[in-house]
Amino acid sequence: MSQRMAILIAGALTVFVLVLTTGVAVSVATKSLAVAPALPQSQVSLIGQASSATVVQISASQATQIALNAVPRAKLERAPELVSFQGAVAYEVVLDQSTLYVDANTGNVLFNSAATVASAPFRDGRAERHSEDEHRELEEHDDD
Numbered sequence: 001m002s003q004r005m006a007i008l009i010a011g012a013l014t015v016f017v018l019v020l021t022t023g024v025a026v027s028v029a030t031k032s033l034a035v036a037p038a039l040p041q042s043q044v045s046l047i048g049q050a051s052s053a054t055v056v057q058i059s060a061s062q063a064t065q066i067a068l069n070a071v072p073r074a075k076l077e078r079a080p081e082l083v084s085f086q087g088a089v090a091y092e093v094v095l096d097q098s099t100l101y102v103d104a105n106t107g108n109v110l111f112n113s114a115a116t117v118a119s120a121p122f123r124d125g126r127a128e129r130h131s132e133d134e135h136r137e138l139e140e141h142d143d144d
Contacts, residue, residue: 056082056089056104063091063102071097071114085110 058066060080068074074095083092085101090110093100098114 058091058102058104058107060091062107063093063104066102066107066109067093067095067100070100070109070112071095074098074114 060082063080064076067080068076074097077094077096080091080093080102082104083090083101085092088110089104090101091104093102095114098112100112100114101110102108103110
């Protein structure tokens with residue numbers, strides 16, 4: 001009788017643990033589907049031009065003009081898109097020579113890929129990044 005009772009208790013505990021585990025899994029899955037997906041953790045994420053929750057002070061055409069003024073002789077590749085750039089609401093303006101991010105509320109240029117590439121010294125056809133000290137050493141060496 002004791003062996004039979006031990007098997008019965010072990011079976012009941014196994015069923016209880018399986019039912020409890022399944023309930024927790026279903027609950028977690030249901031909650032994760034109900035929550036709206038968060039913006040990706042990358043630097044840039046799409047907000048969308050039709051978003052009624054996002055209020056901006058600068059229009060897409062103004063952002064285009066700001067970008068074209070920052071990169072002379074550039075041409076617009078596609079319409080600006082409203083994005084989140086490093087936590088700020090901005091327009092992503094893609095030009096034939098660079099991509100710029102223009103703050104949608106202040107009009108400030110947050111990032112200009114043309115300025116980043118243009119400021120890096122070139123050696124053997126490749127851009128290199130240098131610290132300020134290395135830059136001074138290179139300038140002093142070039143004067144020799």
